[in-house]
Structures are given as C-alpha cells and as structure tokens.
Amino acid sequence: MMKYDLVIIGFGKGGKTIAKFAAAQGQSVAVIEKSEEMYGGTCINVGCIPSKTLFHGSRQAISFDEGVSRKRQVVQALNKKNFNNLNEDDNIKVLNYKAQFKSNDEIELLNEQNEVVETISGDHIIINTGAKPVIPEIDGVKTSKYLYDSTGIMNLAEQPKRLVIIGGGYIALEFAATFTNYGTEVTVIERSGRLMAREDDEIAAEVVKDMTDRGINFVLDAQTERITDKDGYTVVETSQGSFETDAVLLATGRQPNTDLALSNTDVKLGEHGQVKVDQQLRTTVPHIYALGDVKGGMQFTYISLDDFRIVRDALFGEGTRTTANRGAVPYTVFIDPPLSRVGLTAAEAREQGCEILENTLPVNQIPRHKVNNDPRGLFKVVIDAKTDLILGATLYGAQSEELINQVKLAIDQNIPYQVLRDNIYTHPTMIESFNDLFNIKQ
Numbered sequence: 079m080m081k082y083d084l085v086i087i088g089f090g091k092g093g094k095t096i097a098k099f100a101a102a103q104g105q106s107v108a109v110i111e112k113s114e115e116m117y118g119g120t121c122i123n124v125g126c127i128p129s130k131t132l133f134h135g136s137r138q139a140i141s142f143d144e145g146v147s148r149k150r151q152v153v154q155a156l157n158k159k160n161f162n163n164l165n166e167d168d169n170i171k172v173l174n175y176k177a178q179f180k181s182n183d184e185i186e187l188l189n190e191q192n193e194v195v196e197t198i199s200g201d202h203i204i205i206n207t208g209a210k211p212v213i214p215e216i217d218g219v220k221t222s223k224y225l226y227d228s229t230g231i232m233n234l235a236e237q238p239k240r241l242v243i244i245g246g247g248y249i250a251l252e253f254a255a256t257f258t259n260y261g262t263e264v265t266v267i268e269r270s271g272r273l274m275a276r277e278d279d280e281i282a283a284e285v286v287k288d289m290t291d292r293g294i295n296f297v298l299d300a301q302t303e304r305i306t307d308k309d310g311y312t313v314v315e316t317s318q319g320s321f322e323t324d325a326v327l328l329a330t331g332r333q334p335n336t337d338l339a340l341s342n343t344d345v346k347l348g349e350h351g352q353v354k355v356d357q358q359l360r361t362t363v364p365h366i367y368a369l370g371d372v373k374g375g376m377q378f379t380y381i382s383l384d385d386f387r388i389v390r391d392a393l394f395g396e397g398t399r400t401t402a403n404r405g406a407v408p409y410t411v412f413i414d415p416p417l418s419r420v421g422l423t424a425a426e427a428r429e430q431g432c433e434i435l436e437n438t439l440p441v442n443q444i445p446r447h448k449v450n451n452d453p454r455g456l457f458k459v460v461i462d463a464k465t466d467l468i469l470g471a472t473l474y475g476a477q478s479e480e481l482i483n484q485v486k487l488a489i490d491q492n493i494p495y496q497v498l499r500d501n502i503y504t505h506p507t508m509i510e511s512f513n514d515l516f517n518i519k520q
Contacts, residue, residue: 082108084393085185085200087177087338090119092369092382093206094164096389101169103394108198109164110187112176118160120208120371121379124229128153129252132232133412136259142237145260149232173198178339182363186339202365202393205345205353206382209332209371214244218305224312225305225326228253238262238324242314244302246273248411250329251285254294255413265295265321267302267314278423280438281474284456285417292414297321334372350374357400358392359385367392376407405490410479415441415455418482421470421489424460432469435461437518441475444511450476457515459485459495466494477508484509 083105086093097107116123128149135145164170173196175187180197187196211227213219226234228249241257243250246268254264273296274282290296300318305326307313314321334352346354346362352374359367369385371377384404391399408420427434441447441455455475462469471485488498499516503509 079184080108080196080198082106082171082198082200084108084202084204085198086110086204086206087185088119088206088208088370088372089117089160089164090206090208090370090382091121091379092386092389093204094118094160095383095386096204096369097164097170098167099386099390099394101167105169107170108173108200109170110173110175110177110185112174114161114174115157117157119206119379119382122156122160123153124232126379127156128232129228129256130412133252133256133259133414136256137414142260142262146232146234179343179345180339182343182345182366202367204389205338205361205366205368205372206370207335207338207372209377210335211328212331212333213328214302214330216244216302216305218307219328222305222307222312222326224307224324225328227328231325231327234325240311240323241265241325241327242267242321242323243327243329244314245329245331246270246296246298247329247331250327251289252412253327253329254289255292258289258292258294259414263293265297265323267297267300267316267321269299269301271299273298277417277419278425278458278472281417281456281458281472284454284474285413288415288454289413332371332377334374336372348374357402358397359388359401360392376409378407378409381407406486408482408486410482412479415452415474415476416479417472417474418478419470419472420482420486421468422460423470423472424458427460427462427469433463434469435463435518437461437515439511439515443514444475444508446506446508446510447476449506452476457511459515459518461495461518466496467492468495468498475508481509481512484512
C-alpha cells in the first residue's frame with residue numbers, strides 16, 4: 079500500500095493549491111480526481127469561469143453559439159493548465175479514480191466499474207469534493223429530456239427560444255440575465271413570495287424592476303408540481319399556472335458532495351449534510367481536513383482559496399489563521415448590472431443594536447454612467463455612528479464587482495468612512511462615486 083504525506087480528494091481551488099505548496103516543501107502528495115473534466119475544480123469547469131464567460135459574451139453583441147464556443151475554449155485551456163501544473167510536479171501524483179474511505183487512514187481507489195484497484199493512505203487527508211446540484215422531488219424531473227442543471231444549460235447545442243428556471247436564487251438570476259441578453263424569453267419560478275430576501279429591500283426592488291423591464295417574467299409563491307414533455311417542447315405545471323418552454327433549468331441550490339463512504343470513518347456530518355469542521359478546518363478526525371463547498375457555508379472559490387491559507391497555516395505554520403479571523407467576505411451576483419455586497423445591511427445592523435448612519439447614491443448621479451451609457455443601479459453604505467467605521471455596503475451598478483473589494487479592505491483594516499470620502503480618485507470612474515457615497519450627513 080502506497081503511503082503519502084498528504085492525500086487530497088478533489089481537484090478544487092483549495093485542494094490543488096495546498097497540493098502545490100506541500101509538494102514545494104518536499105512532501106509526497108496524491109490528488110484524487112475521478113473526472114478529467116474537473117481538473118481545477120467547480121469554478122473553472124462548471125461554475126464561475128464558464129458562467130461568467132457566457133454572461134460576458136451576452137453583453138458583447140455575439141451570438142449564443144459564439145458565446146458557448148468561447149466558453150468552451152476558456153474552460154478547456156484552464157482545465158489543461160491546472161492538470162499540467164500538478165501532473166508535471168515530481169512530488170505530486172494525480173490519480174484518476176473515485177475515492178472511498180476504508181478507514182480513518184486508508185482510501186480505496188475505484189475504477190469506472192466501482193472495482194477497487196488500489197488502496198492508499200496519508201499522514202494527512204484533505205476532503206475537497208465540492209458540492210452538487212440539489213434535485214427536487216418533482217414529477218417528471220428524472221425523465222424530461224428538456225431539463226438541465228447549471229452545467230448542462232451551458233452546453234446546449236442550440237439556444238432555446240424559451241427558458242423556464244425553477245428557483246429564484248442567485249444562480250437562477252444570473253442565468254436569467256445571461257439568457258435574456260442573448261434573446262431568450264425567460265420565466266423564473268420561485269416558491270417564496272419575494273426575491274433576494276437577504277438583500278436591502280430598496281435595492282432588491284430595483285433589481286427586480288430592472289430585470290422585469292428587460293422582459294424576465296417572475297412567478298412568485300409558485301410550487302412546481304410537474305414537468306411533462308411534449309413533441310419538441312415541455313410544459314412546467316405550477317400552482318400559479320402552466321408554462322410551455324424549450325428548456326428547463328433546475329436552479330434549486332447545491333449540497334455538499336460527501337459520497338466518500340464516510341461511514342467507515344469517524345468523520346461527522348452536520349445537519350445540512352456538510353462535513354463538520356472546526357475553525358482550523360479539522361474534521362472530527364484530527365488528521366483529516368475539509369475545505370471548500372463540502373464543508374458548507376458560502377460557496378465561493380475565493381473562500382476555498384482562503385481555506386487553503388488556513389490549512390497551510392495549520393500544517394506548516396503557527397496555526398493562528400482561522401475561519402474566525404478571515405475578515406469580511408464580499409460577493410457579487412453577476413446580473414446586468416451586477417449586484418455586490420459586503421457586511422451588513424441597515425436592517426441587519428439595527429437588529430444587532432447598532433446606531434447607524436447610512437447614505438444612498440443612485441448610479442444616474444455618477445458622471446461615469448454617461449460614459450457607460452447605463453444609468454441603472456443604486457449604491458448604499460451603512461456606517462457605525464459611534465465609531466465612523468463601515469458596517470456594510472451594497473452596490474448595485476456597473477463595475478460593482480470591482481468596487482466592493484475596496485470597501486472590504488476598508489472594513490478589515492478599520493478605516494473610517496471619511497478616508498474613502500476624502501480620497502482622490504481618477505476621473506471619470508465609478509469609484510469616484512465614493513466621494514459622494516461616503517459624504518454622509520450626521
């Protein structure tokens with residue numbers, strides 16, 4: 079039985095990065111990945127990179143076929159680059175098998191026929207197997223030939239004239255924006271009574287208005303009951319009516335991928351099926367770690383990268399970096415225009431008992447909007463009235479995906495809002511809006 083210093087199950091962002099670092103320290107490393115299409119992990123192959131490439135194409139006046147072709151080229155290039163980066167390292171062995179735990183220390187490698195071909199072990203083991211789509215119990219889901227998950231919808235051979243999206247979360251909204259830009263008629267079916275419930279009410283309303291103005295049909299308080307294929311199309315039946323469509327996207331969330339025979343170990347799962355970890359990402363077995371989406375929480379590739387930093391510090395450093403001190407975490411919803419946020423909304427700050435100051439700036443008040451030819455959007459910030467520190471920001475508008483990182487930095491470094499207010503910015507830019515956004519009347 080081959081024994082390695084470090085065994086990593088999954089080729090995701092955090093796993094591949096710790097593999098390369100450990101190898102540079104002279105450790106023997108095994109990276110187990112069952113699918114050649116997943117070298118580099120979810121983000122590169124079926125998540126952020128392909129979906130945002132397709133979205134970017136939708137805004138460049140190119141056809142859907144051209145967008146899919148460019149997306150495919152980008153993914154193939156990055157997939158190959160990631161494989162070569164590890165495979166060409168003398169201290170790393172890439173093993174193309176399905177991994178199953180035999181014990182706390184041993185991992186069985188299975189071929190496509192689910193036959194055990196080898197058993198390996200590691201001084202330390204990292205679970206980095208990501209997440210998979212949630213498939214709801216809806217009549218017709220398993221048999222419809224017009225139904226796709228978020229991976230399949232990006233590989234369509236032909237653009238659908240009509241698309242029904244089941245689910246109204248952020249992934250659903252991003253695909254709704256993308257396909258609408260390409261000219262597809264989009265209907266979003268959401269079971270709750272509102273969209274973007276975690277966001278600022280005023281900004282969420284702006285988003286829904288803008289997307290509705292673009293032609294997207296939102297159907298709320300709707301339970302999807304049945305999907306029935308017809309000759310050349312399908313019908314989605316809901317509690318709010320039936321909808322004929324050429325394609326259906328299931329966007330009902332993702333769940334941790336823990337198909338690893340963990341019952342053969344002492345690794346415990348949480349109430350949502352995630353691998354339970356402590357603040358240093360150790361599981362309930364001290365030499366086994368979990369990072370990325372499989373451990374639950376926010377499903378972002380940059381979280382997986384920061385998970386790498388935590389595990390690196392635990393294995394090779396002083397062990398002081400934890401999930402508790404990684405700072406504020408920003409995110410962007412790539413709709414059109416994008417919505418970006420970090421920290422608290424005003425409502426959340428008040429709920430926590432904070433005395434706050436806030437300010438709002440419509441994008442049509444920012445000079446750069448004339449250059450962009452896009453007046454849509456609204457920026458908001460929330461300030462602690464006692465300390466002048468920034469509690470949060472929600473930026474809905476062009477280039478917000480870049481601007482939000484400046485606010486994150488200010489929050490993490492305890493920079494008073496006046497510094498952003500009085501800073502000199504280049505012109506004409508979107509970031510110069512901070513001069514006005516942070517000009518808060520007390």
